[in-house]
Amino acid sequence: MTETVDRSIEPSSARTSSAEPSSAEPSSIETSAVGAARGSAGVDDAANEVPSEVAARTAEMRQVLDRKRARDARLNWLAPLITFGLIIGVWYFISYVRMDEVRRRTALPPPHQVLTDGFLVWHDRKGIRPILESLLVTGRVALIGLAISVVLGIVVAIVMNTAKWAEKSIFPYAVVLQVTPILALVPLLRNWFGFGIASRVVVCVLIAIFPVITNTLFGLQSAQQRHHDLFALHGVSSLTRLTKLELPGAMPAIFTGLRIAAGGCVIGAVVGDFFFRQGAIGVGRLLDNYQKDTRIPELITATICACIFGIVIFAFVGWLSNRMLRSWHDSAGADT
Amino acid sequence: MSTDVSLTFSDVSMIFPDGTHALDQITFTVDPGEFVALVGPSGCGKSTLLRIASGLTEHTGGVCDVPRDSIGYVFQDATLLPWRTVQRNVELLGEFHNMAKAERATRASDAIELVGLAGHEDKFPKQLSGGMQMRASVARSLVMEPKVFLFDEPFGALDEITRERLNDELLSLFRTKEFAGVFVTHSIAEAVFLSTRVITMSARPGRIISDIAIPFDYPRNPELRYEPEFAELCGDVSNSLKVAHA
Ligand SMILES: Nc1ncnc2c1ncn2[C@@H]1O[C@H](COP(=O)(O)OP(=O)(O)O)[C@@H](O)[C@H]1O
Numbered sequence A: 001m002t003e004t005v006d007r008s009i010e011p012s013s014a015r016t017s018s019a020e021p022s023s024a025e026p027s028s029i030e031t032s033a034v035g036a037a038r039g040s041a042g043v044d045d046a047a048n049e050v051p052s053e054v055a056a057r058t059a060e061m062r063q064v065l066d067r068k069r070a071r072d073a074r075l076n077w078l079a080p081l082i083t084f085g086l087i088i089g090v091w092y093f094i095s096y097v098r099m100d101e102v103r104r105r106t107a108l109p110p111p112h113q114v115l116t117d118g119f120l121v122w123h124d125r126k127g128i129r130p131i132l133e134s135l136l137v138t139g140r141v142a143l144i145g146l147a148i149s150v151v152l153g154i155v156v157a158i159v160m161n162t163a164k165w166a167e168k169s170i171f172p173y174a175v176v177l178q179v180t181p182i183l184a185l186v187p188l189l190r191n192w193f194g195f196g197i198a199s200r201v202v203v204c205v206l207i208a209i210f211p212v213i214t215n216t217l218f219g220l221q222s223a224q225q226r227h228h229d230l231f232a233l234h235g236v237s238s239l240t241r242l243t244k245l246e247l248p249g250a251m252p253a254i255f256t257g258l259r260i261a262a263g264g265c266v267i268g269a270v271v272g273d274f275f276f277r278q279g280a281i282g283v284g285r286l287l288d289n290y291q292k293d294t295r296i297p298e299l300i301t302a303t304i305c306a307c308i309f310g311i312v313i314f315a316f317v318g319w320l321s322n323r324m325l326r327s328w329h330d331s332a333g334a335d336t
Numbered sequence B: 001m002s003t004d005v006s007l008t009f010s011d012v013s014m015i016f017p018d019g020t021h022a023l024d025q026i027t028f029t030v031d032p033g034e035f036v037a038l039v040g041p042s043g044c045g046k047s048t049l050l051r052i053a054s055g056l057t058e059h060t061g062g063v064c065d066v067p068r069d070s071i072g073y074v075f076q077d078a079t080l081l082p083w084r085t086v087q088r089n090v091e092l093l094g095e096f097h098n099m100a101k102a103e104r105a106t107r108a109s110d111a112i113e114l115v116g117l118a119g120h121e122d123k124f125p126k127q128l129s130g131g132m133q134m135r136a137s138v139a140r141s142l143v144m145e146p147k148v149f150l151f152d153e154p155f156g157a158l159d160e161i162t163r164e165r166l167n168d169e170l171l172s173l174f175r176t177k178e179f180a181g182v183f184v185t186h187s188i189a190e191a192v193f194l195s196t197r198v199i200t201m202s203a204r205p206g207r208i209i210s211d212i213a214i215p216f217d218y219p220r221n222p223e224l225r226y227e228p229e230f231a232e233l234c235g236d237v238s239n240s241l242k243v244a245h246a
């Protein structure tokens, strides 16, 4: 088959050069400079021996690309690190230069105190340990909420996808759900689901289910007519159509929804901690307590931990999406 | 191996709900073993005719008699499912018809081998060139061993060289198979090279304007394209199409 695509410059250039018996030493200053700059043996030296200027140019271009890639990679961690340093600097400045001793204690203690009173203290009631324990509680609420949102959201979207009337009759209420402030629902939720964990989970679901529904529905409906024709031609059942065409094709959109929902669930779980205070203590309630008791280093520690927790969940979903879609879907590699 | 499957269109007309008069009294028969090429200006209803033949579209007039239980339909696009590998794409129709897993896999492998994609089984469509995707699509349609084959400009989007290659291979591929087929194309040379008959259609509403027999025996070899008789037949088809445009 002549159509085999040969995208790689690398192997072919290596092949041509190895076929060539090693001739004289570098012939032109330009190519030898390139060879020296690239520095290593093997392919590089071989490329040097190819009489044509093309090989040298190719090597040069590749080298420029490599350097650019390395620079980008370095930038990826260096830039945030510099920002981090700046933030710490400004923090110290505000804490020591702009504040008196009382304010320093009640509003913004310096970074090292957050470490010594927060992150580095391992104790039943103080420091990082209660914070981690509360995160476990909040994390469980968020994950249960997320699981329910995803399952329920996908089911609802599938139902909406079966008929136009189903979509029309459900969609307005999904929107209502989305635009209603959670605060307005708190009294009702207390009545229905009590003051504990259950209500917190419900808050997560209320926040997270909408993006799952809309994205899944969009994904299910994005199946192309020509694919539908192919399926129709063979008289397949609508279940087969769903499992072999619509759902697989909807996966990228479902993952988009999942990512938004994951962020929403973390927020929902923390917010739920504030309102539904019975049962295990979540990080939201802990934040509230620390603020009331002016335990500022621990408050800041808890806030940072909650951030990291959100980032971890978000990154995990991104990783999962990338892993599952990368092989066939173009945009999958682009984000995260 | 022999088949008695034929396709019959008598006075088939199509008027879409929006009033578009796409086909007007199309009458022809494709006998067992015949491979009829359909040529006509863009928009004259060729795709519509194939859709009617396959049952995807309900026609509004006349009688269309096509055995529907065993149709191979190769669309203009490869219509591969992007999340399936070549192997799994080719197995798809077998899954539709509840073919046993092992048999499905062997048949798919055979078909992939036949279209020259061996070694690419585990690739995803986005990793294939347009020509290779089309090969996979043809392989997919082969798995169910259809008795009726419908091609809707399958190689229209490919370059001339790739197209000629695929034409040559299509012919050798089908030499052993028994079927009745319709091949829609806008390439006159492709039509003459592949088919036993070339039917030309007028601009919308599509009517049949000529039905030209192509007497060359199969197997046809690629050099046939340079024979004077071949050029003459292409000229005939071309002339009747000029009438269509007039
Ligand atoms: N579903 C449809 N509704 C209305 N008009 C259509 C529909 N499908 C095709 N047509 C029209 O019918 C005519 C024939 O279309 P088609 O069969 O695709 O042409 P061809 O394949 O010969 O280029 C065109 O004018 C097209 O716009």
Ligand SMILES: [Mg+2]
Pocket: B046, B047, B048, B152
């Ligand atoms: Mg068409």
